[in-house]
Amino acid sequence: xxxxxxxLAAALAVALGATVRVASAxxxxxxxxxxQISNVDPMAxxxxxxxxxxxxxxxxxxxxxxxxxxxIADLKATGKTVLAxxxxxxxxxxxxxxxxxxxxxxxxxxxxxxxxxxxxGVYRVKxxxxxxQQLILGPAGSYVDRVLAxxxxxxxxxxxxxxxxxxxxxxxxxxxxxxxxxxxxxxxVEAVAASTRQANSEYxxxxxxxxxLLADDGYLATVSGVVAESLWFDGNKRQKTKVTRVVxxxxxxxxxxxxxxxxxxxxxxxxxxxxxxDRATSKGCVPLVTTRERDVLAMQARHPPGLPPTLDxxxxxANIDGYQSxxxxxxxxxxxxxPAGYRVNFSGSEARQQVYTFPKxxxxxxxxxxxxxxxxxxxxxxxxxxxxxxxxxxxxxxxPTNVIRSTSARVLHRMHPLVPTTVFWVGAEPGAAGxxxxxxxxxxxxxxxxxxxVDVPFxxxxxxDHPYWPDFTPLENPFYVALPxxxxxxxxxxxxxxxxxxxxxxxxxYGPLDSAVKxxxxxxxxxxxxxxxxxxxxxxxxxxxxxYVFGIMKPKNKKNLGAGLEVSPAVRDCLGMLSIGAVSWxxxxxxxxxxxxxxxxIVTTSxxxx
Numbered sequence: 031x032x033x034x035x036x037x038l039a040a041a042l043a044v045a046l047g048a049t050v051r052v053a054s055a056x057x058x059x060x061x062x063x064x065x066q067i068s069n070v071d072p073m074a075x076x077x078x079x080x081x082x083x084x085x086x087x088x089x090x091x092x093x094x095x096x097x098x099x100x101x102i103a104d105l106k107a108t109g110k111t112v113l114a115x116x117x118x119x120x121x122x123x124x125x126x127x128x129x130x131x132x133x134x135x136x137x138x139x140x141x142x143x144x145x146x147x148x149x150x151g152v153y154r155v156k157x158x159x160x161x162x163q164q165l166i167l168g169p170a171g172s173y174v175d176r177v178l179a180x181x182x183x184x185x186x187x188x189x190x191x192x193x194x195x196x197x198x199x200x201x202x203x204x205x206x207x208x209x210x211x212x213x214x215x216x217x218x219v220e221a222v223a224a225s226t227r228q229a230n231s232e233y234x235x236x237x238x239x240x241x242x243l244l245a246d247d248g249y250l251a252t253v254s255g256v257v258a259e260s261l262w263f264d265g266n267k268r269q270k271t272k273v274t275r276v277v278x279x280x281x282x283x284x285x286x287x288x289x290x291x292x293x294x295x296x297x298x299x300x301x302x303x304x305x306x307x308d309r310a311t312s313k314g315c316v317p318l319v320t321t322r323e324r325d326v327l328a329m330q331a332r333h334p335p336g337l338p339p340t341l342d343x344x345x346x347x348a349n350i351d352g353y354q355s356x357x358x359x360x361x362x363x364x365x366x367x368x369p370a371g372y373r374v375n376f377s378g379s380e381a382r383q384q385v386y387t388f389p390k391x392x393x394x395x396x397x398x399x400x401x402x403x404x405x406x407x408x409x410x411x412x413x414x415x416x417x418x419x420x421x422x423x424x425x426x427x428x429x430p431t432n433v434i435r436s437t438s439a440r441v442l443h444r445m446h447p448l449v450p451t452t453v454f455w456v457g458a459e460p461g462a463a464g465x466x467x468x469x470x471x472x473x474x475x476x477x478x479x480x481x482x483x484v485d486v487p488f489x490x491x492x493x494x495d496h497p498y499w500p501d502f503t504p505l506e507n508p509f510y511v512a513l514p515x516x517x518x519x520x521x522x523x524x525x526x527x528x529x530x531x532x533x534x535x536x537x538x539x540y541g542p543l544d545s546a547v548k549x550x551x552x553x554x555x556x557x558x559x560x561x562x563x564x565x566x567x568x569x570x571x572x573x574x575x576x577x578y579v580f581g582i583m584k585p586k587n588k589k590n591l592g593a594g595l596e597v598s599p600a601v602r603d604c605l606g607m608l609s610i611g612a613v614s615w616x617x618x619x620x621x622x623x624x625x626x627x628x629x630x631x632i633v634t635t636s637x638x639x640x
Contacts, residue, residue, distance in 0.1 A: 058082070058184070058234055058255055058290050059111055062335035063316055065257075065294050067115060068325040072101060075327060076108035079336025084186050084257070084292075087114045087177050093126035102181040113234065114182040116173055118166055118218065119192025123151040127165045127173065157192055158214035167225040174225055184234030185226060186257050190215060191239040215240065216249045223252050236292075244280040245537050255290040256281065262309050262382070263297045265322070271383060278381040279536065281313070286621060291315040296322045300332070304434060307333045309382040311436040312375065312424045332434050340366035341425055341437045349622055351555065352413075352421060352442045353614065357406045361398040362425045362437070370427040370435075374399045377422050377439075378412030386412065393428065410582075413444035417580040418533035419616050420444075443619075444582065445555070448612040450591040452570060453602050454512060457484030463596070464570060472516050472568035473548050473638045480636060481506045487599035498600035498628050506636065509563040509604070509629035511554075512596035514572035514587065515579040517546045522640070531576045534620055543638040551618035554597070556605040562618065562629045563601050570596050604628065 059081035066075070067086040075083055083105070089095035105112050121128070121142060131137045141162045143154030155162050167174045177185060194200060197211030208214065223235040238257035243249050258281055262269050284291050293315040295306050303319050307330070310317035320328035329335075344361040352358075360374050371393030377385045388405055401409060413419045422439040429435075454463035456471075457478045471477045478484055482505035489501040499508055517528040517535075528546055529535040535546045550565045571587040578585045578594055585594030595613055597605070605613065618624055 058236075060290050060316055063292050063318055064328065064335075065292075065318060065320060065324050066327060068323065071327065072105050076105055076110065078327060078329075079334065080110065081335070082111040082113065082292075084113045084115055085182075087116070087180060087182070091122060091124035096176070097180055099179065099181045106181070106183065111183045112181075113184040113186050113236070114177045114180070115186045115188055115238075116166070116177060117188040118222065119155065119157050119189030119215070120146060121153045121155045121162075123153070125173075126176070154192065154195060156196065156208070157218055158208065158211070163218060163221065167222050174222060178226065184236065184254065185222070187219060187222065187235065187237045189239070190219065190237040190243070191241075193240065193243075212243060216243055216246055219243075219249065220252050241277045241280045244283050250283060250287065253284075253289070255292065256284050257292045257294065258315065259294050261293055261295065261315075262306055263295050263302055266297050266299055266302055274381040274383060278313070281315070282380065283537065285314040292318070294318045294320065294324075296320065303330060304332065307434065308375070308426055308436045309385075312377075312382060312422065312439040314438045332432050334433065337433070337435065339437075340364055341427055341435055343423075343425065343437055343440055346440075346442060348440045348442075350442050351553070351614070351616065352410055352444045354407065354410060354447050357401055357403065358442075359398055359400040360423060360425075364397060364427060366427070366429070366435070368429040368431065368433075369395075370429045371395065372397065372399075372425055372427050375424050375426060375439075376409045376412055378415035378420065380416055380420075382422075384412070384415060387426075410444045414582045416533060417531060417576075418619060419446075419582075420619075443616045445614040445616050446578075446594070447614050449585065449594040449615060450610065451556075451595040451597055451607070451613040452590050452593045452610050453487060453599060453607070454567070454569070454596040455485040455487050455599055456481045456510075457486075468567070471566060472518075472573070473545055473566075474636070475639055477567075480639065485599060487602070490599050490603055496628070496631070498603055500599070504632060506566075506634040507564050507629065507632045508598060508600040509561065510566035510598045510634070511552060511563045511601060512567035512569040513547075513552075513565055513579050514569060514575040514585065514594065515547065516568045516573045518638075520573070525574075531580055533580065533617075541637075543640070545638055548637065549634050551624050552615050553618050554595075554601065554605060554613050554615040556607055556611055556613045559605045561601055561604040562624050562627065563597065564629075564634050566634060567596070570594070600628070 061081040063082040064075065064080040065084045070085060070089060087096055102112055132142060139161060141156040141159035146152040146154060166172060193211035193215040196208045198207060198209045200207060219237060226233045226235060234254035236255045236257055237253055260269055261277060281291055293310040297303050297306055297319060306319060307317045318328065319330055320326060342363045344363060346358045364370060373387050373393050375385050375387050386408060388399065388401060409421060412421050420441050421444060422441050424437045424439040426434060426436040454468055456468060458468040460467045469478050474480055483502050485500050491497045492501050493499055517525055517532060519525060532546045540546055547565055551562055552565060554561050570593045571589055575586045577583040585592055587593055595615060624630060
């Protein structure tokens with residue numbers, strides 16, 4: 031999302047004659063929520079323990095059934111945050127804006143499309159058309175204006191995924207498609223947000239559906255959270271793996287911003303309901319199971335709303351290193367009043383599609399768990415599921431009254447254990463640090479000059495203020511490594527599957543001369559010493575060993591004792607290594623911070639130099 035789109039969104043709100051309204055806004059709660067759009071009993075909702083409720087602005091979809099400002103105020107007085115559901119990607123014939131003349135196809139406006147299959151009275155709309163947008167967010171009397179006047183605390187935008195129908199990925203004939211449909215929906219959502227936030231810059235606007243738009247940074251910055259539907263189950267069936275694998279990483283982007291994800295699903299079996307609540311909570315989402323029609327005040331006896339968070343993970347801390355030879359003890363506390371049985375869950379799947387739970391038989395009565403050697407091996411091998419070496423763990427508790435609680439997950443990182451490691455350096459002649467000259471790197475045709483000289487491995491330590499520098503001031507980070515993967519082929523073309531292999535690549539934009547892996551940080555450990563460095567070359571010996579670099583396999587290379595890592599003289603000295611040693615390593619990920627040290631005195635930012 032460019033700044034131009036943000037400007038366009040604000041300009042659109044003004045161009046459509048948007049007026050300043052008085053809008054209230056409460057902080058979005060992260061405890062529990064109810065989603066009910068029909069058969070609503072405000073008194074019953076007010077007496078419930080839910081923190082937030084999503085309602086249709088009308089009891090029955092008509093203007094005569096609109097909730098009055100007093101009714102909304104009374105519901106808010108019970109401590110509830112109340113959001114309105116507004117459909118912006120489709121039109122409904124029951125709504126206030128519908129002209130009876132539109133019942134006849136020949137007299138419909140150009141922006142009104144065909145009826146949505148299996149939804150009586152619901153129609154496709156060309157939502158980018160100014161006439162439709164004026165009905166939604168235009169001058170006094172628009173849909174948004176009416177909702178604000180009713181006193182709702184925020185808005186949930188429905189049918190945001192309408193761009194899938196109209197856009198280039200849809201099934202319409204080419205002449206009827208809008209190739210700019212996703213960008214037009216982004217601009218529309220931003221315009222709605224700009225309109226609602228004229229009087230209150232924090233007014234909540236949350237999309238429901240349209241998850242792939244969350245890959246856009248500007249759109250992500252605009253929305254206040256997300257309502258996510260059917261993440262793990264489609265009714266009582268498991269959600270398709272290909273859907274979950276695509277959607278969950280996008281939902282994770284929202285969670286990492288600290289904004290709420292309200293996850294709603296419709297399973298009916300006790301087992302699937304339990305799984306949904308557990309998976310959603312482990313991902314940091316706020317879960318709700320209700321009917322697909324959303325026509326009841328849903329109450330799940332095993333997952334009641336209003337429970338305070340009583341489980342708290344203690345050790346290991348987040349982002350610790352996981353070694354095969356070092357089994358940690360997992361501990362937690364429970365401030366709940368009732369005793370409970372506990373289980374510890376582990377998954378390497380970002381989407382929680384595969385989960386191992388221990389113990390397998392009777393639950394734990396205490397608040398700690400130490401895996402056996404075979405269990406720990408199985409746990410660490412879960413890292414193979416995400417190309418990033420991550421293993422997630424969380425705790426679930428079951429009370430004597432069959433109330434189930436779960437924690438959000440913590441992550442530990444599987445280290446590539448004791449990888450044979452050799453030393454190389456910028457400017458090394460052929461045979462000095464492998465068979466090839468290192469005057470160039472895989473990404474820099476003039477590496478020596480860009481580094482500032484030859485990084486002679488025997489001249490470090492001359493400057494007491496910079497003991498890891500060579501005998502000159504380097505222009506790039508002297509803490510560098512080589513790993514046996516290149517996201518470009520030898521012919522200079524980017525590998526077609528790189529964004530499926532490199533775990534941080536899917537949501538980044540790369541220019542034609544931008545490597546997805548160059549400059550990335552890794553963390554290393556050798557005999558107790560810890561060091562960080564940047565990835566600046568490819569090797570040893572291999573250029574596409576992704577199953578090792580981003581997986582749990584051993585290096586393909588069989589030379590030099592099967593070396594799978596090359597380190598610079600600065601890294602060698604920092605780790606206290608000889609010319610060859612056994613180093614454990616892993617990537618540093620976006621949710622981590624590289625600690626300050628000699629490796630951060632100079633940071634390399636250059637990209638490919640052909």
